[in-house]
Amino acid sequence: MDGNLNALTTVFTEFYYWVTVVFMFLIHVGFCMYEVGASRRRNHMHTLMKNVMVIPLVTVTFFFFGWWIYWAFPMFPFFGGLNHEMGSGNLPWAQTMGPNAADRITGVFWAAFLLFSWTAASIVSGAVIERIRSSALWVHAVLIGSVWWIIDAAWGWHYDGWMVKFLGYHDAYASGVIHAIAGGYALGVIAVLGPRIGKFAKDGTPRDIPPHNPWMLTIGIFLIYTGFWGFYAACNVPVISPEGIGGQITGTTWTATNIYLAPTSLSGITFNFLMSLSGGLMAAYVVSKGDAFWTFSGGLAGVITASAGNDLYHPVQAMLIAAVGVVIVYRLHFWVERRFKLDDAVGAVAVHGYAGFVGLIIAGFVLWGAPSSPYEGYATVNPLGQFIGAMIMFFGLGFLPAFAVSKIQAAMGVLRIPEEVELEGLDYAEHHAYEEAKEAIIEADKAHLATKLTPAE
Amino acid sequence: MSSIGYESWAVDLADVGPIYPFQGSEMLMVALGVIFWLGWHRIQFVRESEHLERAKKRALDHEKVQQSVERY
Numbered sequence: 001m002d003g004n005l006n007a008l009t010t011v012f013t014e015f016y017y018w019v020t021v022v023f024m025f026l027i028h029v030g031f032c033m034y035e036v037g038a039s040r041r042r043n044h045m046h047t048l049m050k051n052v053m054v055i056p057l058v059t060v061t062f063f064f065f066g067w068w069i070y071w072a073f074p075m076f077p078f079f080g081g082l083n084h085e086m087g088s089g090n091l092p093w094a095q096t097m098g099p100n101a102a103d104r105i106t107g108v109f110w111a112a113f114l115l116f117s118w119t120a121a122s123i124v125s126g127a128v129i130e131r132i133r134s135s136a137l138w139v140h141a142v143l144i145g146s147v148w149w150i151i152d153a154a155w156g157w158h159y160d161g162w163m164v165k166f167l168g169y170h171d172a173y174a175s176g177v178i179h180a181i182a183g184g185y186a187l188g189v190i191a192v193l194g195p196r197i198g199k200f201a202k203d204g205t206p207r208d209i210p211p212h213n214p215w216m217l218t219i220g221i222f223l224i225y226t227g228f229w230g231f232y233a234a235c236n237v238p239v240i241s242p243e244g245i246g247g248q249i250t251g252t253t254w255t256a257t258n259i260y261l262a263p264t265s266l267s268g269i270t271f272n273f274l275m276s277l278s279g280g281l282m283a284a285y286v287v288s289k290g291d292a293f294w295t296f297s298g299g300l301a302g303v304i305t306a307s308a309g310n311d312l313y314h315p316v317q318a319m320l321i322a323a324v325g326v327v328i329v330y331r332l333h334f335w336v337e338r339r340f341k342l343d344d345a346v347g348a349v350a351v352h353g354y355a356g357f358v359g360l361i362i363a364g365f366v367l368w369g370a371p372s373s374p375y376e377g378y379a380t381v382n383p384l385g386q387f388i389g390a391m392i393m394f395f396g397l398g399f400l401p402a403f404a405v406s407k408i409q410a411a412m413g414v415l416r417i418p419e420e421v422e423l424e425g426l427d428y429a430e431h432h433a434y435e436e437a438k439e440a441i442i443e444a445d446k447a448h449l450a451t452k453l454t455p456a457e
Numbered sequence: 458m459s460s461i462g463y464e465s466w467a468v469d470l471a472d473v474g475p476i477y478p479f480q481g482s483e484m485l486m487v488a489l490g491v492i493f494w495l496g497w498h499r500i501q502f503v504r505e506s507e508h509l510e511r512a513k514k515r516a517l518d519h520e521k522v523q524q525s526v527e528r529y
Contacts, residue, residue, distance in 0.1 A: 242470070251469030262466055263476065282497050289504070312461055314477040316490040323493065366478050369459030374466040380459065 009239060010104050016238045017108035023230020024115035028055065030223030031122040035129055037216030038346050040209075042425020043130045045434065050134045054121045057138050058145035062114045064092050066146035070113065073154035079162045112234040113153070116178055117145035119231070123182035124402075126346035128189055131196050131422055136406075136415045143405060144185050148397045152177050156389055159261045159373060168372045168379030169389040172258040173235050173269070173307035175359035176393040183353015184398025186344065191399075192406035193415060195343030197422055206337050209345070214292065221296040225277065228303060232269050232310075235259055247374030260373050264311035272318040276306035279322035287330045297347055298326045301355040305329070308356075308363035308386075312370060321362050329354045353394060360390040 032051050039047040058066075072087030089096050089106070096103040097110075121141035128137060156163035157177040163169035171177050200206055211217050237257045242249040245261045255263045280302015281295060288294035303310075305325025306318045313321065333350035336342055344350065364386030372378050379385060409415035421429040428435050458464075460478035479486070516522055 248465055248467035249470060250467065251471050253470035255470055263470060263473070268477075279493075282493075286497060286500055312477055314479070314483070314486055316486040317478065319490060320493060367460055369464060370461045370478070371459070371463060371465045376465075376467075380464060 013238055014104045014108050017105075017112050017234060020230040020234035021108065021111045021115055024112070024119075024227050024234060026223045027115070027227030027231065028118050028122060030220045030225075030227060031119075031126060033216050033220030033223065034346060035126050035220075037213040037220055038126070038211045039129050040425070041212050042427050044427055046134065046426035047129050050129075050132075050137055051122055051125045053134070053138060054118060054125060054141045054145070057142055058117045058121050059114060061142045061146035062110075062117050062150075063097070064146075066117060066150045067097075067110050067113065068092070069147070069150045070154050070158065073151055074158045074160040075162050076154075079166070083160075113150070115234070116153075116174070116231070117149060120149040120178055120182040120185075121145040123179070123348050123352045124186045124189060127186035127344045127348040128193055129345045130426070131416055132189075132193055133414060133417055136409045139409070140185070140189060140402065140405065143401065144182060144398075148185065148401055149178060149181050152181055152393055152397045156393070157259050159259070159375070163385075163389055163392070164260060164372050165378050167385035167388055168381045169385055170260075170363055170367060170370070170372050170381040171308045171360060171389070172260075172264070172311035173232055175304055175306075175308035175356040175363070176390055178356070179304045179307070179352040180356030180360065180390055180393040181398040183349045183351075183356060184394035185402040187342070187349045187353060188399040188402025188404075189406050190342050190344055190349070191340075191403060192410050195341060196345070197419065199343045200341055204338070204341060206341075206343075211293070217293060218296065221300065224300060225303075228300075229273065232273055233266065236264065236266060236269070237261065238266070245374055248376055249374050257374075258311045262311075262371065262374050268312075269310055271315040272306060272310040272313055273303060275315040275319040276303045276310060276322035278302075279319035280305070280326045283323035283326040284330065287327050294330065294347070297351045298330070301326050301329050301351045304352060304355040305359035305362065308359045309367050312367055317366060321359070321366070325355050325358045325362065328358050353398070357390045357394050360386045360393070 028051075032048060035047050035051055036044055067090045068087050071090045072082045072084065074083060074086075076082050088094060090110075091097070096106045098107075100106075121144050124140055124144055125137060153161075155161045156169045156171055157174065158164070161169075169176075196209065198207060199209060235258065237259075239254055240257055240261070241254050242251060245257070247261065249255075249263070256265050258264050277299050281299040283302065284298020285295045288298065302322030302325060306313060306322045309321075310318055329350045332354050333344070333347060336349070337344070342349075361383065364381060364383035367381040368383065370381045372381050406415060417426065417429075461476050462480055463473075463476065
């Protein structure tokens with residue numbers, strides 16, 4: 001860190017990412033609350049533990065190989081080999097992967113990406129509640145969190161990724177690279193897993209399974225909104241010079257950039273986050289006829305739809321794009337549910353998967369011809385590139401691997417819980433020690449009470 | 458042709474202003490946004506009136522109203 005300005009910039013950037021990571025933790029808190037609130041009383045602890053254990057499992061695997069994939073895979077395997085030069089500094093045994101006075105960025109940057117990994121895994125976790133085995137979900141969590149999403153990030157969310165270079169793929173705040181892939185992945189799992197008992201009537205009509213605690217859901221989704229602020233900030237490089245970018249930008253004016261190192265501003269994305277949240281909430285309220293949970297989810301789906309281009313959209317564009325996306329997503333959710341008898345317990349496939357997919361395609365039209373990168377020789381943003389990108393995210397890296405792995409798990413008999421346990425409830429089946437201890441202490445308290453008090457006359 | 462007015466970032470950022478798509482159409486975009494906003498109010502007023510009308514008819518059942526009051 002030679003020179004005061006360089007030192008200040010480095011320490012500011014280090015602190016900036018650190019703050020985003022803390023904010024993003026709220027996304028996971030929100031997902032936990034949402035899932036527990038949506039589950040029935042007999043499945044609380046299982047639902048909670050299923051999502052909590054995503055944290056350590058994805059963290060350690062992201063340290064061991066996920067982070068290396070991001071740096072080694074931008075051209076691999078279709079347009080080149082592994083990038084060992086970039087990858088080597090991000091292997092778990094590299095000296096930069098620990099306290100190192102010469103490197104103040106790797107740890108916080110790794111953590112920012114890791115929090116995205118948790119989010120991807122947690123999106124899948126919500127769709128499968130009340131009937132998946134934890135062991136099966138945790139394999140999926142590692143696969144989506146530390147393998148598939150980070151491959152898509154290397155391809156389409158990296159300044160050197162082949163999708164950016166050859167397709168002009170543009171996805172500034174991860175409509176595709178987090179949400180479309182995680183929604184597609186969730187769809188692949190639930191297609192094999194099957195619906196919860198009672199979800200569909202004999203004639204195939206879907207039944208609503210109401211949440212046990214609507215207030216917990218409400219707080220959960222508001223925490224997800226809050227964490228989403230951190231997510232947006234984490235997708236930017238806060239301040240960098242044209243020299244630091246090393247691309248085509250001339251002059252000496254420093255800027256914030258998106259993940260592709262192309263100019264944007266924190267101010268611009270703040271406009272767009274709030275306007276797309278609002279457009280999503282308003283459209284969802286109308287289309288769902290005031291249903292509270294679809295309205296809240298619609299706010300999230302609105303942001304996700306606009307996220308691909310929220311680095312560049314005008315705020316009114318962000319609002320209208322969010323609204324259009326939410327109407328499509330809502331209709332598609334119920335059509336798929338009826339047509340294919342799929343039980344997406346929290347609407348994760350719709351809110352994340354369909355919204356992300358639709359958002360990518362809309363960005364292709366609205367940002368048509370915009371530069372995807374500050375470097376020379378990159379394709380510009382275009383609808384075909386965005387459509388191919390959306391297919392790669394949702395189906396190629398999301399749905400297909402999930403479907404294949406779930407099929408293997410189902411064949412081995414380790415995907416779904418037994419029917420008897422599903423009816424009895426996972427909390428008693430897996431956490432019987434807790435339930436028995438609870439009963440024992442209640443009995444003990446009642447016995448003690450009986451010896452101390454005489455009933456009122 | 459680029460919707461944001463720049464086909465590459467081979468520019469001096471000191472000379473760059475707005476970078477959103479369809480610059481020059483701000484008034485039109487705001488007009489569309491205002492139509493969306495006012496349209497939302499219109500839909501909401503109509504729907505709520507219909508909803509309350511239906512609720513009023515249901516509320517003629519005295520026993521049900523009594524149950525609701527007791528439920529708090």
